[in-house]
Structures are given as structure tokens and as C-alpha cells.
Amino acid sequence: MAEQVGKTVAIVGNPNSGKTSLFNILTGSNQKTGNFPGVTVERKTGILKLAEDLRVRLVDLPGSYSLYPNSADERIATEILINPGHTDHPDLIVYVASAKHLDRQLLLLSQMLDLGFPTILVLSMIDEVEQEGRTIDTAALTKRLGIPVMAISSRRGKGLKQLKDQIGISLQSGPLQRARPIYELHEDAIKVLKAVGQVEPSENLYLRWLWVQHFEWVPFDTGKSVEEWLAIHKQFNIEPLKEQVDETFERLNQMELLADAVVSRDPASRTFSEKIDALLTHWFWGPTIFAVIMLFVFQAIFAWATYPMDAIESAFGYLGSTVSASLPEAWYSNLITEGVLPGLSGVLIFIPQIAILFFLISILEEVGYMSRAVYLFDHWMQRFGMNGRSIVALISGGACAIPAIMSTRTIANWKERLITILVTPFISCSARIPVYAVLIAFVVPYERVGGIFNTQGLAFAGLYLFGIVAAFVAAYVFKKILKGKSHSFFVMELPAYRMPDWMNVWRNVKEKVGAFVMEAGKIILIISMILWFLASYGPGQNMHLAEQEALVEAADLNLAADATEDLVNAKKLESSFAGILGKSFEPIVEPLGYDWKIGIALITAFAAREVFVGSMATIYSIGSEEDEFRIREHLAKQVDPVTREPVFDYPTALSLLLFFVLAMQCMSTLAVVKKETNTWKWPIIQFGFMTVSAYVVSLIAFQLFS
Amino acid sequence: MKLSDLRIGTLAVLDHFPVSPLHRKMLSMGMLPGQQISVVRKVPLRGSLYVKVNDRLIALRFREAQNIMVHL
Structure with missing residues (x-):
């Protein structure tokens, strides 16, 4: 079969015109998503099979209103269309216009025609227009514009065969010949x-x-x-x-005359969308409903993701024990069971939350709701140097900062987007929950408050609130110090409400999960292998001596086999590179009220926060199989070897909690920030200011209360 | 008068906007002088405006609406 991918067909049209749906249905699974070089504008290409031996390349250009661009997206589209040397410069244009609002989408089409591109006009969503009892005279359009016009419905698959045939014919027929341009140059x-x-x-x-x-x-x-x-x-x-x-x-005048001639108008009435908006964009009910929807999204992420997350965890547990049983006792077996597998599971464990979050967010986008939320909150977010769209990222940050930061791509203004990326990790994500759960009891004793609340629950809420306040304070500071055009303009169409295109939702989820696994995944895996090395090896004979010592001590104390193993692991960790690092850190963390053991746990937690609980369990030789309650009980019994005071008293636990709220302890987030900003500068700055603020706040808290 | 001063529900006619990228953008979205415009809703305290022009629903910032002139 001959591969003929020489010709390029571009899909062009306004935002919300149904372009992406058509692209998805034409290419099926034969598509690739990436970025245009140097910018985070999505580049979608695919292969369109016209006949057994005829294939062409299909490019989905970013949605634009005109060749005079106002955003990064539009500029990319313009660049491709006016540069005949560009790899994506098309031989043929499939111009998609929503049949519902044909009259306003002809501006860009008129520019395409004047550029001389062979063009096919595709009217999408034709079924919805027909349901309203309106008609579009496609024959008249063809006659007036001199190009083929086809009506299709991507959802029903109507008209697709004819479109493919027409693409084949138009590719043969060469450049467009029109008697005179629509806009005559003066x-x-x-x-x-x-x-x-x-x-x-x-x-x-x-x-x-x-x-x-x-x-x-x-x-x-x-x-x-x-x-x-x-x-x-x-x-x-x-x-x-x-x-x-x-x-x-001039163009609008020309095209409006045309549209008047071929479109039968619907009677002017308050549309369905406007009726819904009376409630959804109401100054009071709008934000209230938004809060309820977000609460539901949040709830769904936690409730639904638990099952697949548990399944992934136990699958890796099973895999780990199977592998360690079948491999010989050697360094590479340990690398696999203690470095690679936990690293992989650390990547995969986030997938359910990311998938559910993007599933729900894509539905809200597809339905048309997100632009309403942007309208409602833009003005508040602007005071903090952000954009209405930032609210989506901040809320998503409650699940996981990684997809949240990925969702900022929709923010067109660079400064607003950057600030959103920088402050989102302050929002308490789900990885902080296990740490909060273990430590909170040391800070507040359990008491009932007003019948339905309890003190620990309120303290939990307080930590979340503290994270939110920190995010907004940081945003305000960045707004003041960062240079850049913050006075972006914001004229946004509020699209009519419609049913989501499930294919688009599915593709979006697949893309986001894929990007996370490929980009953040690599880094998590490498870091967890480094951590494994640091925790499993020590200089010289250190580890071996520590093991011997622990065995002697265990024999003296008459410990059972389990307890002996726990003790051995604790002593080995103490003498490993990680232990040495932790001890050398002690002078730094001592003012915060931490000993070197907490220091080691903190170092491991810089890879991912949830690692902290497991590290604490290992260091205090509790055994990692115990639940949070037992770990907490154990920690409460720890006393300082010199002063005999409990290690986990109120000031230390409080200081640790505050540290976890503020510190940037997530390699994957930093990796994603690097990817989204295209430089290491911003992740480094982010790591710096978050960790410094965590240190200062914890220091003040500890010194005040001890 | 300025679009930002227009009361909710009152029908007005788009008069002119200053020559600016904002103007170009509004034109390219099909908002032309001479068209009817009404403010459907406003976010309180100089927040965004939700307007309807030529059957199209559009959100814009208060600051931008201050630059758009309309007449009744």
C-alpha cells in the first residue's frame, strides 16, 4: 500500500466551531498531540485516510477569529497560514463554521479565500439548526463563494463520507481561482x-x-x-x-450581506442558554452553585479514586513480594523491589485522581460552564494577579497540583498563568492528608464542638484554609514584583450550552494522563531510585556494622523476629547516606524542633510528601505495615534520649504541620512546572520561596510555643 | 455614554470604540458599530459584564467596557 502523506490539509475555524470534534472523527486514533516548538500551544496532527492508497496529513490549527491575532493560539495559526515554508502550511483548508452562527464566522473564511487557499466550507452542527426549523441554502453559498459547501454532523457521522470525497477532489484541482478578492487592497x-x-x-x-x-x-x-x-x-x-x-x-460588511441572503433567521428570543445563565451567572447564586459543583468534583475525586488507588497499591504490593521471592538476593533485586517498583507505583497512584479530575473538568468545559465561571471570578482573581481561569487550577490543586498546573494552559496571559502555576502547590493536596492525619492529634486533643464538629476536624479545615491564604498572599506578592503585561484584555464568547462531545472528553483525559506519566513519571522514577540508593548504602562498612550492632542489641533485649527486623532496618537507615545526610541536617532543622530522625523523614518527603509517614515508621522501627493510629501511638512514646521529654510534643508537631502546609515537597510538581514554563528557573524559584516560607513560619511557631 | 454605565436590560446601539487591539478583537468576533447591544448581567463592584450583541453572548471586563461608547 502506497503511503501518500505529502499533502497537508488544515482544519481552520473560530473557537467553539466544532473543529476539534471534526478533527477527532476524521483521524480516529491516527493522531498525535504535542506542542508547537517553543510555546505551549497544542499542535494536533493526524493522518486522514481518503482511500486505500491515499493518505493526507491533517492539522488542527488553533481556533481563531482572524489573521490579526490577539493570543498565542491565534498567532500560531496565522504564522502557519502566511508562511508557505512552514511544515504545517496547508495545501487545502477545511473551514469549519457552526451552522448555528454562520453569519459571524465568515470573517476568517473571507481571509482564507483571499489568500487563495483551495477551501471547503463545512457547516457543523447542522442537525441542531434543523431542529430549530431553520435552513441554510448551501447551494447559494457555493455559488456566492465559489467553493464547495457541505453540511455535516460530527456526532451523528452525517456527511463525513461526502466530505472525504470532496477533500480528495479538491486536492486535485489546484489553487483557488476567484474573479476578484473579497477585500480589495486600496x-x-x-x-x-x-x-x-x-x-x-x-x-x-x-x-x-x-x-x-x-x-x-x-x-x-x-x-x-x-x-x-x-x-x-x-x-x-x-x-x-x-x-x-x-x-x-469591510469584510464584515461583505460577509453579512452574504449571510443574510442564505440563512433563514430564527425569531429573536431569549435563548435557552440565557435562561440557564439567569441562575448560573447570578451575582449570588452563580458563585454559590459554582462552590457546590466544585465540592462535588472534589468529593468525586476522593470518593471514586480510592478504589483504583487501593487496587494499584495492592497490585504493586503483590508484584513486589512476587518479584523479591523469585529473584536472588542481590543489589539489583533490591533496586527493583525498593527503588523501581515504589517509583512506578508513585507515578501510577496519581492516575485515578488526574483522570477523574480532567474527566469532570472537560465535561464542564464542553458543556460551556467553565467560561461562565471565568466570567464570575475574573475580577476577584485579577486583584491577585491571576485570571478567572485560575480558579479551576486552584481548586484542582486540592486533589493534586500536577493536573492543576497542566490545566493553566487555557490562561492566555503569561504573567497570570505563571502566578497561578507558582502558587497552586500551596493548596493542600491529597498527599498531605496522611501527614496531617498522623500529626494533628499531637496538636489538638479530640473534643466535640457544638455537637457536630470536633476539634481535630476543625484543625484540619484550618490547615486547608492556611494553605489557601498562603496561595493568595504569594500571588499578591508576585503580582507586585513580576514584570510583564498584566493588563491583558479579556473579551470572551460565552458559548451556548450543549451536550458534551464524549469523544473530546475522552481524548482530553487520555492526553493529560499520558503527559503526566511521560513527563512527571520519568522524574519520579529517577528520584525514587536515587532515594533508594541513599537509604540502602552507606560509606565503607557502615551498614554492615550497624546490622551487627542491631542484632546484638536485639538479642540482649530478647526481641521477637519482627521487632528485630524493624530494629535492624532502623539502624541500617541511620548509618546509610540518607542517615548521614539527616544528621548533617540536624543543626538546620533543630530550631524548628526536629531531631535528626525527623530530618531523614523530611529529606525523603522532598520526593513526595506521603513518603514521610512511611519513613517515620521505618526510622522509629515501627514496621511499615502498621496503620496511622498505631504509628501515632508509637510516636507518642518516643522520648529524647537526653532530656527524657517526649519528641512529639505540641510545638514540634505544630511546627511540622505548618512546614507541610507550605513546603514544596513534590518532585513531580517541580517537573511539571519545568515542562509548562520551559525553563528550570521557575521551579527553582518556586522551590525556594515555598521552602523558605515554610522554614520561617515553622521556626516562628516552634519558638513561640516551646 | 460608556457601555459600563449602561443599565442592565436597556437596549443600546454600539457607537464606537477607540482604535486598539481590543477594538480589532471585538470586530473580529462580529461586534460592529450600529449593532444593538444590551447588558445582560454584571458582576457587582466593577466586575465583568455579560453582554449580548447580535445574538452573541460575550463577557468582558469593566475596564474594557469603559472604553466602548454606546447610545440609546
């Missing part, structure tokens, strides 16, 4: 083009005109410096912004 523009270079009659004048206007970032060498361009602009008195506004006006 005389001054033509003079400029002549001044810039020789204009051959065969050349596309509009393309040249776009180069002149976008000279600052035309993605190839124009042969002129910025100064030369500015001089030309000055000489001919060109103000690009004014030119663009005038052109847009």
Missing part, C-alpha cells in the same frame, strides 16, 4: 507592496500585504530589518492597527 497598499519588492501578477497580493503588516514576527527572513520596515510604514503613512480595523469592517 491604492496606497499596492504602492507599498511595489516599494517593498517587485510584485508579479501571479503573486497573491493579500499574502504580501499580511507580511507587510506582521513584519515584526513574520516567521521567515523578509530581507529587511525592523528599522527598514518601520521606515516604509512611516513613508507611506501606514498604521497597521487602523488598516486592520478598516479591513475587518
